[in-house]
Amino acid sequence: MELRQVSQHVWVYPTDPNRALIRPSVGVVVADDQSVLYDCGNSPLHAQAIQQAMQAHGLPPVRQIVYSHCHWDHLAGAQVWGKVEVIAHRLTADYLERIMARINQRADIVRYIQEEAPWLQVLYDGVIEAYGDWELYHAVMPTHIFDEPYWRLQVDKLCLELEHVGGNHSDDSVIMRIPQDGVILVADALYGSPTVGSKPSALSPDFALIKRIQAESWQVLVDGHIDVFTPVTFSRYLEKLRRRYAR
Numbered sequence: 001m002e003l004r005q006v007s008q009h010v011w012v013y014p015t016d017p018n019r020a021l022i023r024p025s026v027g028v029v030v031a032d033d034q035s036v037l038y039d040c041g042n043s044p045l046h047a048q049a050i051q052q053a054m055q056a057h058g059l060p061p062v063r064q065i066v067y068s069h070c071h072w073d074h075l076a077g078a079q080v081w082g083k084v085e086v087i088a089h090r091l092t093a094d095y096l097e098r099i100m101a102r103i104n105q106r107a108d109i110v111r112y113i114q115e116e117a118p119w120l121q122v123l124y125d126g127v128i129e130a131y132g133d134w135e136l137y138h139a140v141m142p143t144h145i146f147d148e149p150y151w152r153l154q155v156d157k158l159c160l161e162l163e164h165v166g167g168n169h170s171d172d173s174v175i176m177r178i179p180q181d182g183v184i185l186v187a188d189a190l191y192g193s194p195t196v197g198s199k200p201s202a203l204s205p206d207f208a209l210i211k212r213i214q215a216e217s218w219q220v221l222v223d224g225h226i227d228v229f230t231p232v233t234f235s236r237y238l239e240k241l242r243r244r245y246a247r
């Protein structure tokens with residue numbers, strides 16, 4: 001995959017078109033002599049590929065990582081980034097604590113999925129694919145937790161705005177805006193999801209949130225698993241979604 005500059009300060013390591021790899025996009029915000037990541041790879045292997053791409057483009061070292069939400073494919077590469085500040089919403093931190101407690105009792109998570117949460121099978125299979133074994137999975141816990149709906153991260157002269165939007169996909173979803181660049185990073189917040197943090201019934205895209213985001217002025221929207229959108233390509237994508245879900 002090619003790391004791609006989408007605005008003055010923002011680069012994107014795009015989602016892998018090979019869906020089976022479950023590698024969502026990662027945002028790299030470069031401010032002066034440091035970089036901030038929005039998500040950080042689904043595994044050490046994915047994160048190392050991003051590191052190499054950053055080095056090839058001469059991007060500065062990562063000092064901070066922001067987790068978009070608790071799903072493993074967005075954050076399980078955190079362990080390769082060394083000693084960095086990891087920023088997450090309180091709900092994300094709580095989910096990660098519970099997930100790690102389950103994973104530390106491997107037999108328990110297998111039973112739990114089989115008997116109580118069959119929709120988690122996709123997550124289980126994905127971790128096996130990326131890691132080989134649940135026991136190798138390791139989530140890095142946040143070092144800075146915020147409770148507020150809005151949180152600002154000032155890096156040099158650049159302001160990164162975080163908003164806890166919650167929604168259908170996972171109620172801990174946090175999006176990031178870089179207003180100076182007209183960029184918005186939403187990860188999976190606009191989708192439905194049958195996994196951790198949401199009910200299996202919540203499969204429909206989050207049309208209420210989509211409507212709100214679409215009404216804002218931005219030039220680039222980066223989501224987790226589909227694309228890097230312009231307002232025009234985003235409108236086209238929404239037309240298709242609305243037809244599919246008869247909205």
Ligand SMILES: [Zn+2]
Nearest residue numbers: 069071170188
């Ligand atoms: Zn997700």
